[in-house]
Amino acid sequence: MKILLLEDDQILCDSLKEFLELEGYEVHVAHRGPEVYDLTFTQKYDLYILDVNVPEIDGFDVLSSLKDAGDETPAIYITALTDINSISKGFAIGADDYIKKPFDPEELVIRIKRKYQRDDEVICLKDIVYNPVTRVLQKEGQTIGLGEVQKNLFHTLITAHNKVVDSYTLMDFLEQPTPNALRVNLTKLKNKLGIEIKNIRGQGYMIEKI
Template structure:
């Protein structure tokens, strides 16, 4: 799951980014409202987390502009504005949730999981539970973070369980594609997660889940 976080307090922003990444999310950050438009032009996100009082364009106007442009990405406001008018405005614009500052980062994660982690979407492999929508990976109940390359490889293999994924598809995720680099990343995945990834000679790789 890829998140865009708009927060002008750089200490809080970095703290939230680090916390969310430890939970397995990919996070881009913006400190000014105008930066959101640049980032959303180049990237597609699964969730926006928006502060309201930010420089240049406030969080309310940011989301309103995105909605007017046809962007239906869910959004959560995190803000110190706690009056009923501000809360009503946030929901009227189209926010999915509204969290009042100060808050525990764990509360934010709980709300994200509650809204976007559906039980029937979860994929299981031995002691691993994986949500392909949020890309949150848990092993023995503990969230495991993967780098972007290994995350993409694992996601592809996990969502295609019992099917052969050709090597070239997996190599597309590498910065410098090669069969050897792919083998190295697969070996790291196997060691970190304790899973078996089968090498189907001259065809590709597969996670088998019988």
């Protein structure tokens, strides 16, 4: 699970980053509002953890801008602000949760696991672990990045494991939807992940999960 942490207090930022990484999360940090835009322009995150009172652009405006741009990434605010108006503003902008400073880092981890990483939704296939909610894919404990097309193909096939997905449904994810282009993309996906994707002649494709 990849997390973007916006926090201008260097000590607190380092402490939270270390704690979250010990829990197995990948954490990228920003200390100023504009840094968030730079990071989200080049990378996709599974969760934002945002302080409010940060330099240049505050956490409220940062999330508001991201939401206006169509970013649906879940967000948790961590802030010393305690008045009801600030809390209401955060939720109105689109935050999913709100933690008041000071707080125990363990509380933050508990909330993350409870709301965004439900163990019963994780799908295991050989040495692959996939969370269909966060779309985090790991192989032998290492996070694997896929292009958008292959990511959508894998998600559709693995969430329908042991069932045939028709070729036309899968071709909808392709820029040039042809049977040959679909076979090429599925072959690349098989080779990258070391999995078997069966071609059910005249019907479609499937991943068998035993």
